[in-house]
Amino acid sequence: MSRYLPVLTILAGIVVVWYLGAYFMNAPFQRNLNERTGTETTFTEFVGQTMSQPKPTLPAPHQVAVNFFENTFLRKVTSGRSLVYHSWVTLSSTLLGFLFGTVLGILIAVGIVHVLALDRSLMPWIIASQTIPILALAPMIVVVLAAVGLTGLIPKALISTYLSFFPVAVGMVKGLRSPETAYLDLMHTYNASRANVFWKLRLPASVPFLFASMKVAVAASLVGAIVGELPTGAVAGIGAKLLGGAYYSQTIDIFAALVAGSVVAVLLVTTVGAVGRMTERAMGVRPA
Incomplete structure (x- = not known):
């Protein structure tokens, strides 16, 4: 206790x-x-x-709690008023964007660690990209993709990707460079190739860094999905619920949607953390 x-x-x-x-x-x-x-x-x-x-x-806390309970447990999940339904719509683009962002971040990190030119040229641009406010960038992404016929899930997922790839890339770069010089010298003594050093030393050492950064990335991906729903005129999703509440001054609905988003974020971060612990145990890492 x-x-x-x-x-x-x-x-x-x-x-x-x-x-x-x-x-x-x-x-x-x-x-x-x-x-x-x-x-x-x-x-x-x-x-x-x-x-x-x-x-x-x-709204008072009990008003938000009652609204959240009614729209979560007393509505059909297919209802337009169900927070479960809206959360699922947002979750789908969150997971897709998180998948894209994780893969992109890992590929960028591998390139930065192994190619000196990418380390000196790409990393500053990656950092600079995160200085652009997502609220300004999201409408541009939506408009450009709509011009080429891409609407619905993909624009929201790409906005999530934009926010989620950065922590993964930075964390993986740190993880891939975490092995001590003595271990790298030992691998060179064994005449190990760069591929062997990567798969047998660098990659296993980066796993804790990867899952730590993925917990940040999945939360950022959720934020990107919610923000991506605002300029698309979406009729479903947590972002659409927030926008609708703002239009009609339904502040209780707004706060209930925020609580739903927080619950989804907690579940996502907890899931990533649990998968990370299981992966580390499978690799023989002792729990802290």
Whole structure:
């Protein structure tokens, strides 16, 4: 229990601050409404009114929890109001973009480590590419791909790829270069080829770095998929749910969609971490 106490304490603090924020941000509207309707309330009743507005400025935690529960467990998964349905739409482009980004990042890292010209020329451009705001780049990707007839899943996946390949590339470069000089000299003493050094020394040494970077990449891929849904005019997905909530001032729906996105991110990162631990155990790595 002591292991989870700090986390629970911080969580309780967040909930308390959230309730206070909901009261102070919703109070002006509620006070104005009561004055116009001539309603007189006690302080307790007034607080309850600020926590039960249908379109609050900041929804209370229990409002978000009820909305999340109803739209997750009480809706058919094929329903347009189901958060499971919207999460699956976003997840599909997330996984495809994550796959593309992981493969691209590994290939770039292998090239950088083994080709000096790529190390000096490509790496600065890779770093510079991440300085471009994804919100500015996403509409350009969507428009260009639509001009050549590519719409739907592929543009969102490529936006996810753009965000996810970078941590994989950087992590793999670090991992492939992690073997100590003594081990590399020993392989050279055995007259090992570059291919043998790669497969028997560099690649096994890079596995912990790879999965650590993949946990960052899969979360970035989810962000890319959500952002990619905004300029495409998507009618399904977490991004579309956020956009629809913003159009109609459904702040409770917006926060519930954000919670759904957070749950998906936690599941993805946990899955990648579990696969990483299983892979390391299969390679004979002792758990820390």
